[in-house]
Amino acid sequence: EAGVTQFPSHSVIEKGQTVTLRCDPISGHDNLYWYRRVMGKEIKFLLHFVKESKQDESGMPNNRFLAERTGGTYSTLKVQPAELEDSGVYFCASSPIGVGVSGANVLTFGAGSRLTVL
Amino acid sequence: LAKTTQPISMDSYEGQEVNITCSHNNIATNDYITWYQQFPSQGPRFIIQGYKTKVTNEVASLFIPADRKSSTLSLPRVSLSDTAVYYCLVGEGFTGGGNKLTFGTGTQLKVEL
Numbered sequence: 221e222a223g224v225t226q227f228p229s230h231s232v233i234e235k236g237q238t239v240t241l242r243c244d245p246i247s248g249h250d251n252l253y254w255y256r257r258v259m260g261k262e263i264k265f266l267l268h269f270v271k272e273s274k275q276d277e278s279g280m281p282n283n284r285f286l287a288e289r290t291g292g293t294y295s296t297l298k299v300q301p302a303e304l305e306d307s308g309v310y311f312c313a314s315s316p317i318g319v320g321v322s323g324a325n326v327l328t329f330g331a332g333s334r335l336t337v338l
Numbered sequence: 339l340a341k342t343t344q345p346i347s348m349d350s351y352e353g354q355e356v357n358i359t360c361s362h363n364n365i366a367t368n369d370y371i372t373w374y375q376q377f378p379s380q381g382p383r384f385i386i387q388g389y390k391t392k393v394t395n396e397v398a399s400l401f402i403p404a405d406r407k408s409s410t411l412s413l414p415r416v417s418l419s420d421t422a423v424y425y426c427l428v429g430e431g432f433t434g435g436g437n438k439l440t441f442g443t444g445t446q447l448k449v450e451l
Contacts, residue, residue: 263441325372325429329381
């Protein structure tokens with residue numbers, strides 16, 4: 221089974237530019253999450269999709285960040301315009317629905333997309 | 339979500355058993371205890387999860403005392419490839435899946451020859 225795939229693995233952009241990160245979850249996983257780690261900080265939750273719907277976007281830092289999941293398959297996270305403090309590693313994770321109570325905390329993560337804003 | 343406290347780092351040698359203890363004094367009744375492992379340049383990887391007593395799988399064991407205010411991840415006979423950051427998380431389990439995980443600083447385990 222293919223894992224969670226993220227693209228690009230590394231992106232270097234100038235401040236003010238736009239970057240779009242893509243995540244392909246495990247096939248059939250209705251739950252899709254975005255997390256990020258900025259320099260020196262802990263991994264933080266950004267948002268959670270259930271199929272194409274945003275279930276929880278409480279972690280999105282500001283309106284420069286836009287996440288979409290059209291069709292309930294892959295997801296994109298766009299940062300526009302990018303700022304220096306957006307530099308970090310963006311992780312995507314997925315999990316299936318209906319795994320029971322104990323499965324709620326078991327996520328499969330991708331390798332991450334490293335974003336460097338100069 | 340319950341806050342967790344774990345050592346920042348630990349050192350060990352190949353072949354030894356490593357025990358990483360995590361404190362979660364404010365754990366709630368519905369919370370599960372979940373451990374993730376992260377290698378450099380990779381995303382976190384689920385290792386093991388438990389609610390109470392002991393859980394064992396092919397990778398590790400998880401010991402949870404009756405009061406559930408702490409848990410211990412046990413890695414038997416570690417090797418160099420076990421060098422990674424280990425995260426202890428507690429979070430509510432609920433049907434339908436999908437939980438907002440809260441990562442702490444984790445424990446950096448370094449295994450040497």
